Amino acid sequence: MSDRTPLMAGNWKMNLNHLEAIAHVQKLAFALADKDYDTVEVAVLPPFTDLRSVQTLVDGDKLKIKYGAQDISAHDSGAYTGEISGPMLAKLKCTYATIGHSERRQYHGETDQVCNAKVKAAYKHGITPILCVGEGLEVRKAGQHVPHTLAQVDGALEDLPAEQAESIVIAYEPVWAIGTGEVATPEDAQEVCSAIRKRLAELYNKDLADKVRIQYGGSVKAANIAAIMAKPDVDGALIGGAALDADEFVKIVRFRDQ
Numbered sequence: 183m184s185d186r187t188p189l190m191a192g193n194w195k196m197n198l199n200h201l202e203a204i205a206h207v208q209k210l211a212f213a214l215a216d217k218d219y220d221t222v223e224v225a226v227l228p229p230f231t232d233l234r235s236v237q238t239l240v241d242g243d244k245l246k247i248k249y250g251a252q253d254i255s256a257h258d259s260g261a262y263t264g265e266i267s268g269p270m271l272a273k274l275k276c277t278y279a280t281i282g283h284s285e286r287r288q289y290h291g292e293t294d295q296v297c298n299a300k301v302k303a304a305y306k307h308g309i310t311p312i313l314c315v316g317e318g319l320e321v322r323k324a325g326q327h328v329p330h331t332l333a334q335v336d337g338a339l340e341d342l343p344a345e346q347a348e349s350i351v352i353a354y355e356p357v358w359a360i361g362t363g364e365v366a367t368p369e370d371a372q373e374v375c376s377a378i379r380k381r382l383a384e385l386y387n388k389d390l391a392d393k394v395r396i397q398y399g400g401s402v403k404a405a406n407i408a409a410i411m412a413k414p415d416v417d418g419a420l421i422g423g424a425a426l427d428a429d430e431f432v433k434i435v436r437f438r439d440q
């Protein structure tokens with residue numbers, strides 16, 4: 183049993199406006215008892231336009247829910263229309279920034295090099311990256327899922343000092359399981375999460391690898407989370423669709439009660 187605190191993070195993607203966000207976070211706060219946060223860290227990753235509202239609610243009511251952004255610019259400021267910078271997210275007291283989500287890689291052409299720059303930008307401003315990696319269906323069918331995913335890890339972590347890397351969160355999200363209802367088996371999740379941890383030990387050292395939290399993501403719901411969390415190298419989940427339903431998300435957070 184590791185002493186890593188599981189992180190259950192709800193990635194809302196492009197859902198819930200700022201008014202809906204307030205109602206949603208209030209529901210979560212109401213449903214989660216203080217003791218829930220002792221064993222599991224709970225975070226929401228709303229759209230940028232919701233962050234100020236979520237911050238105000240979390241600060242005002244001293245909620246233990248953490249929050250973060252779904253992306254971060256590699257640049258601090260300047261002529262980058264549409265981008266949101268690390269200093270802006272830090273000002274909103276974001277704990278996390280998701281980096282390299284498969285939808286960013288697929289629709290916005292984000293490469294491992296871009297992810298690497300974004301990981302460094304996040305750390306520069308005291309924000310913890312949730313680095314997303316994982317293979318598509320063709321790669322999985324070809325049996326190349328482990329080397330493919332490890333290459334993404336290598337690229338995103340290039341030249342990242344150990345004192346930063348030790349706090350990173352890595353989310354293994356097989357693309358074929360995202361939003362499809364087709365969840366990877368707990369064994370699939372363990373295979374790749376364990377390979378990522380071994381790679382961290384090679385890139386840095388075993389102590390660091392043992393500290394890093396590695397999440398699974400892809401069609402996680404209350405019905406399958408307990409089996410996934412039973413695997414030794416899985417330290418939480420990055421939850422998409424099921425995070426939009428407050429009751430379902432709370433059940434996922436309470437996976438130990440099942």
Ligand SMILES: O=C[C@H](O)COP(=O)(O)O
Pocket residue numbers: 193283355359360361362363399400401402420421422423424
């Ligand atoms: O970031 C979350 C993942 O893309 C998983 O999404 P999903 O739970 O809807 O499959």
